[in-house]
Amino acid sequence: MLVEKIKTSNITEFKDHEQVYHFKDDSVNLEGYVGIHSTFLGPATGGTRFWSYNDPLDALKDALQLSEAMSYKCAMSGVKFGGGKAVILAKGKKNKNLLKSYAEFIDTLQGIFTTGPDVGIDEVDTEYMSNFSPFILGHKATQHERLGTSEMAARGVYISIQKIIQVFGNNDLKGIKVAVKGLGKVGGELVRLLIDSGAIVYGSDIDIARCKYIANLYPQLKIVDSAEIASLAVDIYSPCAIGHEFTEQNVRNVKANFIIGAANNQLTTTKVGDYFYEHDKLYAPDYIVNAGGLINITDELDEGGYTPERVLKRIDFIGDTLLNVINISKINQVATYKVADELARKKISRSV
Ligand code: NAD
Numbered sequence: 001m002l003v004e005k006i007k008t009s010n011i012t013e014f015k016d017h018e019q020v021y022h023f024k025d026d027s028v029n030l031e032g033y034v035g036i037h038s039t040f041l042g043p044a045t046g047g048t049r050f051w052s053y054n055d056p057l058d059a060l061k062d063a064l065q066l067s068e069a070m071s072y073k074c075a076m077s078g079v080k081f082g083g084g085k086a087v088i089l090a091k092g093k094k095n096k097n098l099l100k101s102y103a104e105f106i107d108t109l110q111g112i113f114t115t116g117p118d119v120g121i122d123e124v125d126t127e128y129m130s131n132f133s134p135f136i137l138g139h140k141a142t143q144h145e146r147l148g149t150s151e152m153a154a155r156g157v158y159i160s161i162q163k164i165i166q167v168f169g170n171n172d173l174k175g176i177k178v179a180v181k182g183l184g185k186v187g188g189e190l191v192r193l194l195i196d197s198g199a200i201v202y203g204s205d206i207d208i209a210r211c212k213y214i215a216n217l218y219p220q221l222k223i224v225d226s227a228e229i230a231s232l233a234v235d236i237y238s239p240c241a242i243g244h245e246f247t248e249q250n251v252r253n254v255k256a257n258f259i260i261g262a263a264n265n266q267l268t269t270t271k272v273g274d275y276f277y278e279h280d281k282l283y284a285p286d287y288i289v290n291a292g293g294l295i296n297i298t299d300e301l302d303e304g305g306y307t308p309e310r311v312l313k314r315i316d317f318i319g320d321t322l323l324n325v326i327n328i329s330k331i332n333q334v335a336t337y338k339v340a341d342e343l344a345r346k347k348i349s350r351s352v
Pocket of ligand 1: 120291
């Protein structure tokens with residue numbers, strides 16, 4: 001295994017990262033990056049993503065952006081961890097040898113970074129990897145009587161949707177139109193929660209087999225084209241696919257008045273967040289509403305070990321955190337993403 005520490009202090013947008021690693025094990029076709037943004041609140045934590053990138057630099061940037069967002073997510077969700085993230089470049093199929101080698105590398109970091117599932121890595125993978133390092137978190141719910149991490153991420157988004165709907169005068173979700181992009185682990189569960197609550201749900205996924213699978217489970221779900229879903233005339237648009245959802249160009253297509261989804265790093269630039277604010281569209285900061293997974297996964301390291309009741313209580317609180325951000329945004333007339341970033345930065349600032 002080749003491991004090198006990378007300096008990012010010369011890249012303005014990423015100069016605050018505490019540590020960045022490049023790891024490579026050619027014998028199992030493993031290569032990736034770990035970004036550790038902040039350990040101010042505690043050891044860094046964040047999921048591991050397995051994804052195909054056109055350029056390794058894109059993978060590095062993804063790890064750096066996502067790890068910074070993790071710092072903000074930890075700060076705003078109240079867990080005593082810092083922000084980190086790992087990405088593995090998908091050069092072929094994921095296999096046990098690759099996962100073992102990766103877990104052994106994570107072990108060498110001796111707990112300054114703990115990790116769990118993300119896009120392309122599920123709880124079966126983390127269950128297997130935990131054989132090689134105690135710093136791999138998030139095991140299969142069924143085997144340990146734990147709540148599922150992706151389900152808890154979906155629950156946080158669902159609670160945020162409920163909260164916003166209530167604040168804007170609706171008692172429940174009956175008849176509310178929601179479009180969910182990405183029907184994966186989180187999106188699929190969100191669809192279930194929304195349909196059970198009587199919402200009218202549209203969904204899309206680039207994976208046709210996945211669309212069929214979810215549509216089969218929930219016949220009320222209306223499947224639409226992924227290229228069209230963001231521009232549907234619905235009440236709520238919920239991005240639950242991969243990140244970088246909104247660009248300065250495509251943001252103009254969004255018709256929904258509320259944007260509340262699980263995907264990380266939804267805003268490609270701050271101008272996109274400003275656009276939502278200036279056009280009276282309420283953008284719920286992604287790292288606030290999708291913190292349910294983080295809350296679930298880190299609970300096993302909290303006092304007394306994993307406690308489902310504590311997890312559910314903390315996820316419920318996501319709605320109040322969101323409400324606080326919305327109120328400050330209204331009072332100070334500042335976009336919601338800015339309010340959230342400022343609150344989070346204050347919490348992780350060493351100078352405060
Ligand atoms: P997943 O891999 O299970 O699902 C993602 C789905 O999105 C896949 O089915 C994929 O085919 C689909 N997709 C990809 N690009 C698409 C596109 N352009 N249009 C439509 N569909 C597309 O991942 P997940 O665990 O459900 O995570 C979804 C998002 O939520 C990610 O951004 C992830 O970082 C974020 N998130 C996940 C968790 C978690 O616990 N799983 C927690 C917090 C945030």
